[in-house]
Every structure is written in structure tokens, then in C-alpha cells.
Amino acid sequence: MLGLFNTLNLGARALQAEQIGVEVTGQNLANANNPAYSRQTVVLQTSTPTPTSIGMEGTGVEAASIRQVTDQLLNSQIQSEASVGGYWNSQQSALQNAQTQLDEFFNLDSASSTSSDGSTTTSQSLSDQLNSLFNAFQSVATSPTDLTARQSLVNAAQSLASSFNQASQNLSALNNQLNTSVSTGVASANQLLSDIASLNGQIAKATASGATANDLMDSREQDLENLSQLVNIQTTTNSDNTISVSIGGQQLVSGSNLSDTLATYDPGNGQLLVQTATSATPLALTGGSIQGTIDARDGTLTTLRNNLDTMASSLITQVNGIYSNGYDLNGNTGANFFTGTNAGDIAVNSNLVNDPSQVQAAGTANATGDNSVALQLAQLGNQSIAALNNETFSGAYALDVQNFGDALSNANDQVSNYSSVNTMLLNQRDSESGVSLEEETSNLITYQMAYESSSKIITTVDQMLQTLIDMKST
Amino acid sequence: MRIAGTSYTDSMVNQLDFLSAQQYQLQNQVSTGQSITAPSDNPAGMAEALNLQADNSALTQYAQNISTLQTRATIAGNALTSLQTISEQASEIATSADSTATPAELQADAGEVTQLIQQAAQLMNTQDGSQYVFGGTASGSAPFIVTTDANGNVTAVTYSGNTDVAESEISQGVTTTVDAPGENNTGTGPRGVISDSRYGADFFNHLISLQNDLQAGNTSAIASTDAPNLTNDDNNIIYQVASNGATQTRLSAAASFASTQQSGLQTSLSNVAGVDLTQTLTQLSQTNNAYQAALETSSQFLQMQQYVLSLLP
Numbered sequence: 001m002l003g004l005f006n007t008l009n010l011g012a013r014a015l016q017a018e019q020i021g022v023e024v025t026g027q028n029l030a031n032a033n034n035p036a037y038s039r040q041t042v043v044l045q046t047s048t049p050t051p052t053s054i055g056m057e058g059t060g061v062e063a064a065s066i067r068q069v070t071d072q073l074l075n076s077q078i079q080s081e082a083s084v085g086g087y088w089n090s091q092q093s094a095l096q097n098a099q100t101q102l103d104e105f106f107n108l109d110s111a112s113s114t115s116s117d118g119s120t121t122t123s124q125s126l127s128d129q130l131n132s133l134f135n136a137f138q139s140v141a142t143s144p145t146d147l148t149a150r151q152s153l154v155n156a157a158q159s160l161a162s163s164f165n166q167a168s169q170n171l172s173a174l175n176n177q178l179n180t181s182v183s184t185g186v187a188s189a190n191q192l193l194s195d196i197a198s199l200n201g202q203i204a205k206a207t208a209s210g211a212t213a214n215d216l217m218d219s220r221e222q223d224l225e226n227l228s229q230l231v232n233i234q235t236t237t238n239s240d241n242t243i244s245v246s247i248g249g250q251q252l253v254s255g256s257n258l259s260d261t262l263a264t265y266d267p268g269n270g271q272l273l274v275q276t277a278t279s280a281t282p283l284a285l286t287g288g289s290i291q292g293t294i295d296a297r298d299g300t301l302t303t304l305r306n307n308l309d310t311m312a313s314s315l316i317t318q319v320n321g322i323y324s325n326g327y328d329l330n331g332n333t334g335a336n337f338f339t340g341t342n343a344g345d346i347a348v349n350s351n352l353v354n355d356p357s358q359v360q361a362a363g364t365a366n367a368t369g370d371n372s373v374a375l376q377l378a379q380l381g382n383q384s385i386a387a388l389n390n391e392t393f394s395g396a397y398a399l400d401v402q403n404f405g406d407a408l409s410n411a412n413d414q415v416s417n418y419s420s421v422n423t424m425l426l427n428q429r430d431s432e433s434g435v436s437l438e439e440e441t442s443n444l445i446t447y448q449m450a451y452e453s454s455s456k457i458i459t460t461v462d463q464m465l466q467t468l469i470d471m472k473s474t
Numbered sequence: 475m476r477i478a479g480t481s482y483t484d485s486m487v488n489q490l491d492f493l494s495a496q497q498y499q500l501q502n503q504v505s506t507g508q509s510i511t512a513p514s515d516n517p518a519g520m521a522e523a524l525n526l527q528a529d530n531s532a533l534t535q536y537a538q539n540i541s542t543l544q545t546r547a548t549i550a551g552n553a554l555t556s557l558q559t560i561s562e563q564a565s566e567i568a569t570s571a572d573s574t575a576t577p578a579e580l581q582a583d584a585g586e587v588t589q590l591i592q593q594a595a596q597l598m599n600t601q602d603g604s605q606y607v608f609g610g611t612a613s614g615s616a617p618f619i620v621t622t623d624a625n626g627n628v629t630a631v632t633y634s635g636n637t638d639v640a641e642s643e644i645s646q647g648v649t650t651t652v653d654a655p656g657e658n659n660t661g662t663g664p665r666g667v668i669s670d671s672r673y674g675a676d677f678f679n680h681l682i683s684l685q686n687d688l689q690a691g692n693t694s695a696i697a698s699t700d701a702p703n704l705t706n707d708d709n710n711i712i713y714q715v716a717s718n719g720a721t722q723t724r725l726s727a728a729a730s731f732a733s734t735q736q737s738g739l740q741t742s743l744s745n746v747a748g749v750d751l752t753q754t755l756t757q758l759s760q761t762n763n764a765y766q767a768a769l770e771t772s773s774q775f776l777q778m779q780q781y782v783l784s785l786l787p
């Protein structure tokens with residue numbers, strides 16, 4: 001027989017157990033909107049029975065442990081998917097930025113206009129400026145001595161050169177921003193690696209002392225997911241509940257020890273890449289926003305910049321090759337129409353800006369009505385250019401725009417796909433580890449009722465004790 | 475399946491975001507009338523639209539070229555028609571200057587021929603803007619210079635132009651010229667208006683000869699030499715008038731063809747980059763309805779959550 005006092009203890013233990021239940025439920029409810037939180041449950045077990053004359057008698061209930069409901073396999077999948085998402089989100093962001101800087105937005109009204117002078121000077125897009133240049137050559141070819149047509153040609157050429165310069169400058173600035181983004185990403189990754197190592201240390205101590213470290217594990221899991229968004233990681237769970245982290249085959253976190261960090265380096269072309277800081281081992285990253293940024297910068301963006309430079313260079317070479325043989329209205333020859341070598345520095349010969357009579361439109365000296373050079377230049381717009389894969393200038397540019405658009409469209413599709421998969425995985429994890437208000441509310445009511453019931457044990461035993469005491473006093 | 479509170483709210487937010495993005499895209503299409511604005515909207519379509527845009531721009535320029543050439547051709551044609559009148563007048567004078575004409579009449583005719591030479595030279599120095607129409611490509615200065623003696627008789631009309639003409643593009647790869655050189659006695663190249671050795675034409679010299687023969691009263695030379703020469707000149711000028719007319723007809727046809735091509739291009743552009751307004755408005759309406767329904771469903775869910783909490787004592 002337990003006796004009244006042991007029964008009192010039984011009641012007290014029950015109250016404690018139910019109180020812990022309420023506390024854990026309160027913890028769950030408090031973190032209902034915390035996406036990094038894994039719900040916890042109280043593991044109740046019967047307390048050690050005591051032998052009595054009539055056999056083993058139960059001594060009540062006790063809270064054995066507070067268990068975190070989590071699925072490590074799902075967590076690993078989510079980390080992996082976070083790398084995919086980080087990679088494609090950074091690609092999408094970089095390429096959307098590049099699309100804005102390229103400023104090649106289609107306007108159906110200006111494209112189908114039949115303005116009398118054949119130009120679409122209201123638009124600043126590179127494609128429109130290219131069309132305007134060759135149209136302006138046509139106007140000069142048709143009226144070679146007309147100073148207005150010559151001035152319009154110089155203006156159109158200046159607008160085109162300016163568009164090239166602006167696109168080159170904007171894309172170069174974007175390249176620099178992406179380099180900065182790589183550096184920022186590396187710094188963030190290093191901070192997370194440090195945090196993970198620190199949390200590992202705290203978790204190991206708690207585990208060694210027999211305590212649970214559920215909340216610390218939630219924080220570490222959040223850090224691992226944030227790190228996965230930056231760079232693809234490989235993790236190993238150790239016996240002391242610490243997690244080792246490797247990146248690109250290089251172990252950076254081992255237990256509570258931060259063995260190495262990430263650093264950027266310049267391979268010689270100004271385009272930052274990633275290596276380990278201490279051993280200076282270049283890393284071949286396979287996912288995450290850092291690699292996504294690098295691939296966007298060195299892939300699509302570099303291709304776009306190179307293509308613009310090639311187009312500008314070809315335009316300069318082809319136009320000057322014809323133009324320099326021409327004669328201006330004063331009989332002079334030999335000058336170039338364009339100066340510069342690429343998209344960044346293409347410009348119109350400054351002598352033409354204020355004196356369009358110096359435009360060398362004639363093919364013969366002392367024949368101001370001769371237009372053969374201007375006509376050749378006008379027809380250049382329809383010629384296949386070897387340096388542009390035998391496309392015309394406008395055709396090559398349209399292809400460049402298409403290829404760029406394909407890259408961004410693909411990034412958009414991949415982000416959309418990732419979003420669907422990620423949502424599915426998160427829902428799956430939430431169904432396991434997330435807090436359900438209905439469930440917790442029900443638990444709260446259950447624990448409260450149990451607490452009230454248990455308190456009745458105490459009040460009943462108390463009355464019984466009072467009865468005993470009253471028996472002595474009477 | 476167990477549903478956590480955050481699952482539902484996250485899913486709800488994702489759905490609303492998705493529907494909002496759809497609404498934005500459809501509203502943008504309706505307001506612009508375009509299905510393609512950025513390269514990423516439809517990369518292949520964008521490339522096609524840019525190529526069509528380039529073709530349309532070129533066609534507009536060809537139309538402008540044709541218009542400029544038509545103006546020049548009209549100016550030249552008017553001058554040639556007037557020149558033909560002068561040629562006919564000169565031929566009439568040559569015909570009427572026979573043995574029955576009196577010396578006074580012959581002198582008067584000589585004076586008229588002198589005036590005809592001056593008028594013809596003025597016509598041959600016709601300008602289109604700053605360009606002289608009948609100077610070949612040496613069109614920067616007046617191609618015909620008249621020299622007279624002390625009595626005002628024309629002694630020479632010299633040509634300072636050349637025999638080259640400028641071609642202009644009226645459609646891709648197709649060029650034409652509306653110019654004709656004032657003189658071409660090289661034996662090759664475009665036909666000279668006033669003088670061309672291949673056709674026996676030398677209008678100014680023949681007119682000067684007629685003037686001199688009229689002044690000298692040499693009616694036999696007028697009949698045997700001047701009149702036949704003037705006939706060759708007249709034939710040459712008639713050819714030039716007809717050629718100019720044919721060029722103007724060709725330019726009109728080219729303008730009409732360019733206009734037809736542009737209409738086709740604009741249709742193609744609309745097909746590639748335009749939007750079906752009816753279909754898009756319908757989609758927009760459906761999306762708006764779905765968005766409203768999602769909002770109402772979310773509101774009901776939140777009310778249910780509040781009800782659950784109200785069950786607590």
C-alpha cells in the first residue's frame with residue numbers, strides 16, 4: 001500500500017507531469033508561426049512501481065523526456081532543394097537585372113509605325129538605333145548633298161554609339177555588382193559556418209550532460225538551410241549530435257571546430273571565384289546562390305557582353321572599311337566614320353559632329369552628287385557579316401536577344417519548378433513537425449483536465465489526512 | 475494528413491502570390507495590347523518581332539527614298555517637257571526659214587533662236603534643292619554655261635558636268651536612277667539629254683548653228699543641215715521624256731508594292747507580338763474570380779482558427 005503521503009506524492013508528480021505537458025504545449029503554441037521550429041511532445045511514462053503486500057503498485061506518472069518531432073531525411077532533402085533554389089533564384093535575379101540594363105523592350109506601336117522619315121527615334125533600344133543608322137545612310141545615298149540628311153546620319157550614329165556605350169557600361173556595372181554579391185555570399189556563408197560550429201559545441205555539451213537541446217537543434221537546422229541556399233553542402237551527423245559540414249569535398253566544420261572558411265580569389269581576369277581560406281583550395285561549387293551568381297556572371301552575362309563588343313567591333317570595321325574610301329563635299333578622303341574598338345568606346349568621328357559636309361558619301365572626288373559610298377554603307381545593313389556568324393547586324397542582334405531571353409526564361413521556369421517542389425517538401429515537413437493549433441488546443445484542454453483531475457487526488461488525500469488528525473484530537 | 479497552421483497560411487500566400495502575378499501579367503497585356511514586351515516573355519517570338527521590325531523600318535525608308543526620287547523625277551520631267559516644247563519651236567523655225575523668208579524675218583528668227591538657247595540652258599540648269607538635275611554626279615554647280623558675244627548672240631554652251639548618275643535603293647537589292655546627264659559623248663553609259671554622239675544629238679550646238687545660219691540668211695544650210703540635226707535632237711528629247719515617264723511609273727509601282735508589303739508585315743507583327751483582347755480579358759476575369767475566392771477561403775480559415783481558440787476555458 002502506498003500510504004496517504006505516497007499517494008500525495010503521486011498526485012504531486014501527476015501535477016508536475018501535466019504541468020510540463022502544458023508548458024510544452026505552450027512552447028509549441030508560442031512557436032506556431034516559427035518556420036524553423038519543430039514541435040515537441042512530452043513523453044509520459046508510468047513512474048517506477050513499488051512492491052506491496054498485494055503486489056506491485058503503480059506510483060503515478062512522470063515526464064520521461066521532451067521529444068522533438070523531426071525527420072532528418074526530409075531535412076536533408078530540403079537542404080538539397082534549398083541549394084537548387086538558391087542557385088536558380090540568384091540566376092533569375094542577375095539575368096532580370098541584365099534584361100533591365102539591356103533595355104531591349106518591344107513596343108508594337110513604334111515597331112509598326114510608318115513615320116515619314118523611316119526612323120523610330122522615339123525608342124532608345126539598340127535594335128531601333130541599328131535600323132535608324134542604316135536608314136540614315138539610305139537617306140544620304142538618296143540625297144547626297146542634302147546637309148539635313150547628313151546631319152541626321154551623324155545624329156543617328158551618335159545615338160547608336162551612345163546606346164552601345166550605355167549597354168556596355170550598365171552590364172559592366174552589373175558584373176561588378178555580381179562580384180560583390182559573391183563576396184557578400186561568402187561572408188554570409190562563413191558567418192553561418194561559425195554559428196553552426198558554435199551550436200555544435202553547445203549541443204555536444206547538452207548531450208554529454210544527458211539534457212536535450214531541441215531548440216539549439218532547430219537553430220542549427222535553420223542555419224544549415226540558410227547555408228544550403230548559399231552553397232551546396234554535405235553533412236554528416238556524429239554520435240554526439242554534432243553535424244560536420246563539407247563544401248566541395250572540403251570539410252569546414254568538424255564537431256565544434258571550424259576547421260576552415262571560404263574566401264574569394266581572382267583567377268586573373270577580375271572575376272571572383274571561391275576557395276578555402278586556409279588551404280587556398282579552389283572549390284567547384286555545385287549549387288547555391290554563390291555559384292548561381294558566378295554562372296550568371298561568367299555564362300550568360302559574359303556572352304552578352306562579348307556579343308555586344310563583337311557587334312560594335314564589326315560595325316566599326318565594316319563601316320570604316322567602306323567609308324574611308326569615300327569623298328566628302330570638299331573632296332577630302334581617308335577619314336574614319338567611327339572611332340573606338342568595342343561597345344564601350346565606339347563613337348562617331350568628332351569632326352563630323354559639327355560639320356556634316358565632311359561625311360564621305362561620294363566614291364569619286366569632285367562629284368558631290370556621287371553617292372556610291374553612302375549606298376554601299378546603306379546596303380551593308382542587309383549583308384551577311386562573317387564575324388557575326390554570317391548574320392546581318394540586326395539579325396545577329398535579334399539572335400543575341402533571343403539567346404539571352406532563353407537563359408532568363410529557363411531560370412524563371414526552374415525557379416517556378418523549385419518553388420513547387422520546395423512547397424511540397426515544406427508541407428510534408430510541416431505535416432510532421434509543424435504546430436497544429438487544433439492539436440495543441442486539444443492537448444491544452446487535455447492537460448488542463450488531467451491537471452484538475454490530479455489536483456482532486458491531492459484535495460481528497462488532504463481531506464483524508466485531516467480526518468485522521470481529527471480522529472486523534474477527539 | 476496532418477495539417478500544420480503554417481502549412482495552410484504558406485500555401486495560401488503562395489496561391490495568392492501566384493494569382494497576383496497572373497493578374498499583373500494579364501493586365502499588362504491588356505493595357506499594352508502586347509503579348510511580348512521583354513525577351514524572356516517569348517525569346518523566339520521576340521527575335522522574330524525584332525526581325526520584322528527591322529524589315530518594316532527598311533520598308534518605311536524605301537518609301538521615303540521613292541518619295542524623294544519621285545520629287546526629283548517630277549522636276550526633271552517638267553524641265554524635259556519644256557525642253558521638248560523648245561525643240562519643237564526650233565524645228566518649226568528651221569522649217570519656215572526657206573527661200574521665201576525675207577532677211578528681216580530671218581533676223582527675227584535668229585533672235586528668237588537666241589532666246590530659245592538661253593531658255594534651254596536655264597532648263598538644263600534646273601535644281602532639286604541644291605543639286606543640279608542634269609549635271610550627272612557633278613551636281614554641285616550649274617552644268618551648262620552660256621557664252622555670248624558683244625551683240626548678245628550665243629557663241630557657245632559648255633557642259634561642266636559628267637556622265638555618271640547616282641543609283642538609289644527602292645527595295646532590298648533593287649536600285650534605280652531618275653537622273654540623266656546633260657551630255658554624254660563618250661559612246662557608253664547613260665544617254666545624254668542635250669548631246670549624245672551615239673544618236674546624233676547636240677542640241678545646243680545645233681541651235682547655235684541655226685542661229686548663225688539665220689543671221690547669215692543661209693537657208694540652204696538650214697534646210698540641208700540644221701533641220702535634220704534638230705530632228706535628231708527632238709527624237710533624243712522625246713526619248714528622255716518617255717524615259718522619265720516610265721521611271722515615274724516604276725516608282726509609283728514600287729511605292730505601292732512597298733505599301734502592300736508593309737501591311738503584310740504589320741499583320742505579321744500583330745500575330746507575333748499582339749494579344750487577343752477577348753481571350754485575355756476572359757482570362758483576367760477568371761483570375762480575378764479565383765483571387766477573390768482564395769481570399770474568402772483564407773478569411774474563413776482564419777475564422778475557424780479563432781473558433782478553435784475560443785474553445786479554451
